[in-house]
Amino acid sequence: xxxxxxxxxxxxxxxxxxxxxxxSEFPKQFHDMLGTGDxxxxxxxxRLNKFVPTENILILTNERYNDLVLEQLPMVKxxxxxxxxxxxxxxxxxxxxxxxxxxxxxxxxxIVAPSDHWIEDExxxxxxxxxxxxxxxxxxxxxxxxxxxxxPNTGFGYIEFDKENKxxxxxxxxxxxKPNYETAKDFxxxxxxxxxxxxxxxxxxxxxxxxxxxxxxxxxxxxxxxALYNTDSEQEFINENYPQAENISIDYAILEQSxxxxxxxxxxxxxxxxxxxxxYDKLDKEEGDNAVVNSRVLLEDxxxxxxxxxxxxxxxxxxxxxxxxxxxxDVLLIYPKSKEQDIKQVLVKVKxxxxxxxx
Amino acid sequence: xxxxxxxxxxxxxxxxxxxxxxxSEFPKQFHDMLGTGDxxxxxxxxRLNKFVPTENILILTNERYNDLVLEQLPMVKxxxxxxxxxxxxxxxxxxxxxxxxxxxxxxxxxIVAPSDHWIEDExxxxxxxxxxxxxxxxxxxxxxxxxxxxxPNTGFGYIEFDKENKxxxxxxxxxxxKPNYETAKDFxxxxxxxxxxxxxxxxxxxxxxxxxxxxxxxxxxxxxxxALYNTDSEQEFINENYPQAENISIDYAILEQSxxxxxxxxxxxxxxxxxxxxxYDKLDKEEGDNAVVNSRVLLEDxxxxxxxxxxxxxxxxxxxxxxxxxxxxDVLLIYPKSKEQDIKQVLVKVKxxxxxxxx
Numbered sequence: 001x002x003x004x005x006x007x008x009x010x011x012x013x014x015x016x017x018x019x020x021x022x023x024s025e026f027p028k029q030f031h032d033m034l035g036t037g038d039x040x041x042x043x044x045x046x047r048l049n050k051f052v053p054t055e056n057i058l059i060l061t062n063e064r065y066n067d068l069v070l071e072q073l074p075m076v077k078x079x080x081x082x083x084x085x086x087x088x089x090x091x092x093x094x095x096x097x098x099x100x101x102x103x104x105x106x107x108x109x110x111i112v113a114p115s116d117h118w119i120e121d122e123x124x125x126x127x128x129x130x131x132x133x134x135x136x137x138x139x140x141x142x143x144x145x146x147x148x149x150x151x152p153n154t155g156f157g158y159i160e161f162d163k164e165n166k167x168x169x170x171x172x173x174x175x176x177x178k179p180n181y182e183t184a185k186d187f188x189x190x191x192x193x194x195x196x197x198x199x200x201x202x203x204x205x206x207x208x209x210x211x212x213x214x215x216x217x218x219x220x221x222x223x224x225x226x227a228l229y230n231t232d233s234e235q236e237f238i239n240e241n242y243p244q245a246e247n248i249s250i251d252y253a254i255l256e257q258s259x260x261x262x263x264x265x266x267x268x269x270x271x272x273x274x275x276x277x278x279x280y281d282k283l284d285k286e287e288g289d290n291a292v293v294n295s296r297v298l299l300e301d302x303x304x305x306x307x308x309x310x311x312x313x314x315x316x317x318x319x320x321x322x323x324x325x326x327x328x329x330d331v332l333l334i335y336p337k338s339k340e341q342d343i344k345q346v347l348v349k350v351k352x353x354x355x356x357x358x359x
Numbered sequence: 360x361x362x363x364x365x366x367x368x369x370x371x372x373x374x375x376x377x378x379x380x381x382x383s384e385f386p387k388q389f390h391d392m393l394g395t396g397d398x399x400x401x402x403x404x405x406r407l408n409k410f411v412p413t414e415n416i417l418i419l420t421n422e423r424y425n426d427l428v429l430e431q432l433p434m435v436k437x438x439x440x441x442x443x444x445x446x447x448x449x450x451x452x453x454x455x456x457x458x459x460x461x462x463x464x465x466x467x468x469x470i471v472a473p474s475d476h477w478i479e480d481e482x483x484x485x486x487x488x489x490x491x492x493x494x495x496x497x498x499x500x501x502x503x504x505x506x507x508x509x510x511p512n513t514g515f516g517y518i519e520f521d522k523e524n525k526x527x528x529x530x531x532x533x534x535x536x537k538p539n540y541e542t543a544k545d546f547x548x549x550x551x552x553x554x555x556x557x558x559x560x561x562x563x564x565x566x567x568x569x570x571x572x573x574x575x576x577x578x579x580x581x582x583x584x585x586a587l588y589n590t591d592s593e594q595e596f597i598n599e600n601y602p603q604a605e606n607i608s609i610d611y612a613i614l615e616q617s618x619x620x621x622x623x624x625x626x627x628x629x630x631x632x633x634x635x636x637x638x639y640d641k642l643d644k645e646e647g648d649n650a651v652v653n654s655r656v657l658l659e660d661x662x663x664x665x666x667x668x669x670x671x672x673x674x675x676x677x678x679x680x681x682x683x684x685x686x687x688x689d690v691l692l693i694y695p696k697s698k699e700q701d702i703k704q705v706l707v708k709v710k711x712x713x714x715x716x717x718x
Binding site: 020295296298309312313314315316317318319320323325327329330331332333334335336339346349350353354358 | 379654655657668671672673674675676677678679682684686688689690691692693694695698705708709712713717
């Protein structure tokens with residue numbers, strides 16, 4: 001395996017639309033959402049570990065998930081788990097991780113990727129990432145993987161690439177925020193728009209230089225600690241300085257500023273597993289087009305439902321169509337699939353009525 | 360309390376329409392179906408214990424429920440739990456219990472009652488039973504409490520009483536099996552029909568004499584053991600002889616034969632808690648006419664549902680009307696209330712598909 005390959009897994013999110021399975025105590029990425037025997041972060045780690053050495057994979061997450069990470073990824077050492085002492089969006093933690101990697105290996109190329117997405121074709125994924133790594137090793141490029149849109153989804157950001165470009169890796173014209181439905185339809189009609197899956201690749205030199213250029217004060221804040229990174233004094237420095245970092249996303253801080261952005265249209269199927277409906281879409285269906293995770297079901301006049309329960313629980317459903325039925329120890333949710341985006345509001349109500357321990 | 364008062368609680372049934380809460384391992388009468396803090400058998404015991412001395416209450420049940428009885432009724436001694444070594448319907452076990460009581464106290468009057476019905480007005484119940492006891496102490500009468508029908512229920516047997524009779528305790532003309540709907544309507548129109556709630560009162564002398572007269576061979580079978588009842592040798596005798604008893608109900612064996620049957624129209628509200636729907640009817644309703652036991656609910660566009668879960672589980676329901684939603688550790692049931700009678704068939708399918716341990 002190439003010793004210069006590094007990966008940074010983003011594992012600090014909560015996935016609140018997957019409530020009640022995903023909670024702030026135990027978020028989505030630490031659950032076996034698909035019932036495969038692996039949690040999402042385990043699956044993601046294995047996918048990257050096919051071409052990135054184990055010790056070169058860092059996990060960026062929150063203090064409260066440190067134990068979950070070490071438990072679910074026993075091959076990972078504590079020093080690979082990078083804990084954010086405060087929530088400051090993606091730019092600060094990516095800069096911090098990049099500086100740590102650069103100090104170890106100035107020739108490193110790295111991928112930043114979410115820990116909770118679904119990608120079945122691991123070979124295809126590896127090929128796409130390595131193609132980007134090749135480019136990043138040769139030139140000063142910030143690369144991203146773009147997903148070919150299958151419908152005018154208003155829940156994702158889009159990447160517009162240069163139509164004239166005949167290379168595999170295409171020059172990016174601009175990043176576009178989540179569009180409304182009409183705009184999304186227009187994007188699809190134009191044919192040179194891809195979904196932004198939050199998967200980025202670059203050399204440590206290129207990304208650090210980009211921070212120097214576009215976020216000089218943030219660069220300075222974290223550069224002060226370079227002598228301390230990967231030593232016993234690192235944590236103290238970070239605890240003190242990290243909270244002072246500006247709360248800003250990598251998209252806004254760097255990608256929308258730089259002129260050296262490239263996108264590779266992904267050749268693999270991808271699903272962000274953002275909602276119960278997207279999980280439903282991804283799963284194999286049982287009789288009556290019901291998707292079932294963990295449950296043993298007896299279904300009568302039940303179609304299009306997303307059913308999940310603790311392992312081997314018997315679930316008997318009669319007369320339901322297109323429902324999310326999710327049962328966990330202390331919460332049962334029976335909710336129309338068409339209203340899945342409203343689960344965030346359910347969460348707010350549950351917190352008000354029963355306390356935050358359930359959310 | 361009157362030392363001659365005795366009670367026999369029938370606690371051997373399974374209540375399969377209350378699946379998945381009621382199972383053959385842990386039937387309905389041992390559950391807190393109403394969420395009151397007491398199981399049904401505990402409630403029934405307390406109701407009787409207001410006028411029947413603790414040590415005079417016998418529990419008739421199956422070997423497998425012996426521990427449940429002793430656990431839930433810690434004031435009951437093992438000798439008060441009468442175990443049927445084989446399922447032989449109600450006549451044999453009532454005769455057996457009556458002979459045991461008669462041996463202890465030949466002046467006893469006794470009530471036979473189901474352990475799993477709901478009666479809120481405990482004072483009214485006590486008054487009605489004591490009125491019957493008075494009659495049974497004075498004369499050779501078999502008494503029953505009849506429930507004034509509120510609708511033409513086809514799920515109960517009916518008791519027809521003598522219209523001309525102006526006494527409170529009315530002479531019974533005949534017992535009628537579960538009628539069809541037209542017949543049930545006709546019963547209600549006639550005005551002298553009551554539901555048979557399976558609550559009977561008599562003196563031990565009267566019931567034993569009735570067995571002698573109408574079921575002489577059954578009487579002989581059990582009379583052989585009189586010397587052994589309430590001694591260490593009883594169980595051996597019963598284990599050997601009980602299985603030889605004819606499988607026959609007390610209604611058919613005695614009540615439909617005797618001419619000395621009286622019925623007192625009950626002055627209290629009664630519910631047999633035979634189905635989830637009957638439980639729903641009995642419970643106080645929350646917002647949207649939902650009946651909730653044990654759960655903490657968040658309901659949106661949800662009406663007429665019967666919801667039950669383990670204590671304090673959060674149940675979020677959106678968009679369901681008239682459903683039974685019952686969650687227990689290893690089974691979740693979501694089923695239309697209108698099909699509640701079909702739960703018995705669900706049980707058969709669950710047994711076939713997943714094994715009898717769930718039923």
